[in-house]
Amino acid sequence: MNDSYDAIVLGAGAAGLMCAARAGQRGRRVLVLEKAEAPGKKILISGGGRCNFTNIGAGPANYLSANPHFAKSALARYTPRDFLELVESYDIAWHEKTLGQLFCDGSAKQVVAMLLEECAKGGVELRCGEGIASVAHDGDFTVTTQNGSYTAPALVIATGGPSIPKMGATGFAYDLARQFGLKVVEPRPALVPLTLGGEEVLFREISGVSAPVIATANKTSFAEAALFTHRGLSGPAILQVSSYWRPGDPVAVNFLPGRNPEWLLDGKRTHPRATLRSLLRDALPDRLADILAEKLGIPGELGNATDKALRAASERLGRWEFHPNGTEGFAKAEVTVGGISTAELSSKTMEAKRIPGLYVIGEAVDVTGWLGGYNFQWAWASAVAAGEAL
Incomplete structure (x- = not known):
């Protein structure tokens, strides 16, 4: 069997389905190939099953x-x-959480169903459970699977990055890019928990404790919650800075954002018999307050501590440096930083500059969003750019 199409899209995730739908509705004959048994697997688990779309x-x-x-x-x-x-045209109820994040009221299944319906409107052919054996380029592109070969003058790489391999994610997009001579920016895990070692292992004792903080890595800061885990640090603030963190860098955490730097000196004047532990317990979860107080080493009443020691403690609480020894890797990373180099692609159409008819969209490209719906928006936007050009 050798079927001909106007375009073949590799990957039935967010970007692939959106691109196929847009091209199909423009009258193109589009085939989507997906190695998994069903489309949209990452969409379904996103946002706790409600899709932060x-x-x-x-x-x-x-x-x-x-x-x-x-x-x-x-x-x-x-x-x-x-x-x-588009979401509202399908009567999908939604709500806004913090920081502009939009979620389905119901289920992420509604977003997948919407994308499949959009594909159906464009007459898109979707074949799941088809692993790709090879891709050849001789004028047209020929994609061979265990079920046959398919040919088209246009090929769209929408297979994502290697994050969350248990969902079937691989570095296939990068293998294809190299086959076609496209540069790849070194991929690394992003939006991923950080691990701690050495003396900082002590913080694992408070696994499950979270607090609102400002976390900073490489001069980029995020004000959200941090969570201590049995392996190190997680929570939205840490996931965000993980995209900017590099091995060997510290991550600075402000445990008391908005506090006057002199707050401990003020406490000494107004409550001289209070302890550092008791003041921290007023501001932070008890177990976190206890471990921080212990590490700061100011025993007894504040009235007995020197101003210099209290200033130093306040300064450290405002910029507590952790030294991660790594991340939890692609297995726990929500997305991938790096990917197929943007220098190879047209920013208007997502087409490879040196290989007419080859397009790259979504997470496969070296464009990575923050936590909170940004990566989906890049998937939709890059997909539409390619779908309009096919």
């Missing part, structure tokens, strides 16, 4: 890339409002 404030500043300007074109032409209009 976009962020209303998404813009280029919310993305990491070797070229920070690359994402501007696609994001400007397909905005969070555009996707929200």
